[in-house]
Amino acid sequence: MQAHQDLLVNVSHLTKKFGQQMALDDISLSIRANEVVALLGENGAGKTTTISHLLGQLEADSGSVRLLGHPAGHWAAKQQMGVMLQGAALPDNVTVIEQLRLFASYYPDSQSLEQVLNTALLTDLTQRKIQTLSGGQKQRLLFAMAIIGTPRLVILDEPTVGLDATARREFWACIRALAAQGTAVLLTTHYLEEADALADSIVVLAKGRVVAEGIPAQIKAQLGGKRVCFRSTATPTDLKTVLPHCSASRRGDYLEFYTTTPEAHLKQLFAANLVIQDLTVSGISLEDAFLQLTQQAGVVSPFPLQQEKTA
Amino acid sequence: MNISQPAPLSLARRWTILQLETKTELVKTFRTPAFVIPALLFPVMFYVFFGLLFNAIGGHPGNAAKYMMATYAVFGGIGPALFSFGADVASDKDKGILSLKLVSPMPVSSYFAARIFTAMLFALIIIMSLFTLGAVFGEVTMTHQQWFLTLVTVLSGTLPFCAMGLFIGLSVSAKAAPAIVNIVYLPMAFLSGLWVPIHLFPASLEMLANVFPAYHLAQLTLAIQGNDSGAPWYLHVAALVAYTLIFLGLSVKQFKRVDNRH
Numbered sequence: 169m170q171a172h173q174d175l176l177v178n179v180s181h182l183t184k185k186f187g188q189q190m191a192l193d194d195i196s197l198s199i200r201a202n203e204v205v206a207l208l209g210e211n212g213a214g215k216t217t218t219i220s221h222l223l224g225q226l227e228a229d230s231g232s233v234r235l236l237g238h239p240a241g242h243w244a245a246k247q248q249m250g251v252m253l254q255g256a257a258l259p260d261n262v263t264v265i266e267q268l269r270l271f272a273s274y275y276p277d278s279q280s281l282e283q284v285l286n287t288a289l290l291t292d293l294t295q296r297k298i299q300t301l302s303g304g305q306k307q308r309l310l311f312a313m314a315i316i317g318t319p320r321l322v323i324l325d326e327p328t329v330g331l332d333a334t335a336r337r338e339f340w341a342c343i344r345a346l347a348a349q350g351t352a353v354l355l356t357t358h359y360l361e362e363a364d365a366l367a368d369s370i371v372v373l374a375k376g377r378v379v380a381e382g383i384p385a386q387i388k389a390q391l392g393g394k395r396v397c398f399r400s401t402a403t404p405t406d407l408k409t410v411l412p413h414c415s416a417s418r419r420g421d422y423l424e425f426y427t428t429t430p431e432a433h434l435k436q437l438f439a440a441n442l443v444i445q446d447l448t449v450s451g452i453s454l455e456d457a458f459l460q461l462t463q464q465a466g467v468v469s470p471f472p473l474q475q476e477k478t479a
Numbered sequence: 480m481n482i483s484q485p486a487p488l489s490l491a492r493r494w495t496i497l498q499l500e501t502k503t504e505l506v507k508t509f510r511t512p513a514f515v516i517p518a519l520l521f522p523v524m525f526y527v528f529f530g531l532l533f534n535a536i537g538g539h540p541g542n543a544a545k546y547m548m549a550t551y552a553v554f555g556g557i558g559p560a561l562f563s564f565g566a567d568v569a570s571d572k573d574k575g576i577l578s579l580k581l582v583s584p585m586p587v588s589s590y591f592a593a594r595i596f597t598a599m600l601f602a603l604i605i606i607m608s609l610f611t612l613g614a615v616f617g618e619v620t621m622t623h624q625q626w627f628l629t630l631v632t633v634l635s636g637t638l639p640f641c642a643m644g645l646f647i648g649l650s651v652s653a654k655a656a657p658a659i660v661n662i663v664y665l666p667m668a669f670l671s672g673l674w675v676p677i678h679l680f681p682a683s684l685e686m687l688a689n690v691f692p693a694y695h696l697a698q699l700t701l702a703i704q705g706n707d708s709g710a711p712w713y714l715h716v717a718a719l720v721a722y723t724l725i726f727l728g729l730s731v732k733q734f735k736r737v738d739n740r741h
Binding site: 223262266270276 | 485486487488492495496499500503506507510511571574575576578579581582583584585
């Protein structure tokens with residue numbers, strides 16, 4: 169554990185309710201210097217709500233948020249960080265260089281325009297008006313605006329949503345270049361692949377709770393599991409005695425369980441001589457993996473288990 | 480890694496930000512001819528038609544041209560204020576441009592000050608065009624002091640309309656804003672006697688004009704040349720200050736309700 173002042177972001181026990189709905193439930197999160205952290209989750213998992221608290225746009229019901237040693241939204245914190253908001257647009261009729269110069273003036277210690285253009289792959293586009301840029305180029309300009317103040321921390325909310333594969337890769341290169349300069353990055357995404365490609369650590373959010381966190385390899389192992397399903401007269405309790413670490417559930421005539429080591433578990437299952445018919449082993453979507461993690465975390469799903477099939 | 484201690488923005492830096500912000504606003508606006516041309520042309524064109532041509536035909540140039548130069552200056556001056564705040568703030572708010580600026584270290588005052596400067600510069604261009612037309616073609620004669628006071632009054636009189644525009648911009652969507660601004664702007668201009676002198680109105684309409692800030696600004700400007708309807712100048716000033724404060728108060732309330740999470 170490093171010294172406390174190395175924590176650029178320290179969120180502890182953050183809780184927020186919108187009306188009756190729990191938007192954030194006891195979120196704790198920390199980011200150190202030089203670290204790239206991905207906040208991974210589906211739409212509505214609470215990623216943007218968490219970011220809004222970090223930016224001081226929303227006030228927490230309880231818990232604390234500190235950035236760079238200051239409360240969220242404090243000017244001294246703002247001076248040392250850069251932000252890309254989700255779905256933010258840019259003004260028309262302004263050129264790339266004009267927009268960058270304007271944002272550079274906001275910071276006491278801005279980088280050279282040349283360097284920023286270079287990092288954001290915008291060098292050839294300086295005189296272009298913003299409305300003539302492609303989606304990927306606009307995102308990179310927003311990125312350039314986020315890094316122009318030589319920030320110690322950059323927050324990127326869904327930076328690659330709506331980009332095609334090439335534009336996404338280009339954007340990844342920009343984030344990597346930034347991280348290589350030693351800037352801490354917090355990015356949100358709903359692509360496991362993206363979090364895996366960029367982050368030093370991943371925090372998985374589902375329904376406003378942190379359901380998993382760790383290095384990408386661990387998260388991938390947890391989220392990259394398989395669903396094993398078969399028809400059987402055995403009960404979930406029978407299965408529990410065979411595979412103590414799996415929690416099975418019944419769906420009609422079928423039993424199903426989730427595993428990250430299907431080969432080993434199937435071997436044990438066959439050895440136990442249970443009635444097994446119509447066996448399928450299938451990869452699960454990220455969405456199902458989230459649900460799985462959510463259930464492991466003991467969060468009550470708002471949907472009865474039976475309806476998950478339609479999800 | 481570059482570690483610099485955060486420091487509050489110095490006055491010099493705030494001034495730089497304000498300059499750049501204003502420059503960017505101006506550049507953006509002047510690259511939108513569809514806004515610039517009507518905004519500059521309408522007051523000038525109306526003044527030529529009603530203030531100059533009609534009067535020349537009637538055979539008494541001079542006083543009417545002077546009267547209408549004041550009221551069309553008010554008409555031309557409040558338009559950019561209403562649109563710069565009403566339509567442009569609404570668009571910045573909807574696009575998330577405002578949110579991005581608010582989470583940056585930019586002082587929020589520079590954003591609004593830059594808009595005020597932009598609106599005033601527009602007003603200045605319009606007023607100077609009307610002055611030139613009036614002096615050259617309308618045989619308008621006033622003392623230096625009267626010319627100067629007219630200019631300063633109309634320019635500073637745009638402030639209540641900046642506040643009104645701001646409230647509209649923060650309250651409605653970008654799509655609705657230009658229409659709402661026009662619904663406020665055009666009827667108010669007519670009913671405040673900016674197009675047709677207020678004393679030609681029926682008495683009831685002349686009474687009604689008192690509810691419009693544009694009427695008070697017009698009366699204040701007309702008082703400089705002795706063509707006002709007679710109420711003391713400080714009542715008009717008080718009405719304009721009151722309008723400014725009311726709309727600023729409403730705007731602050733609305734500003735807090737703006738959903739920043741774009």
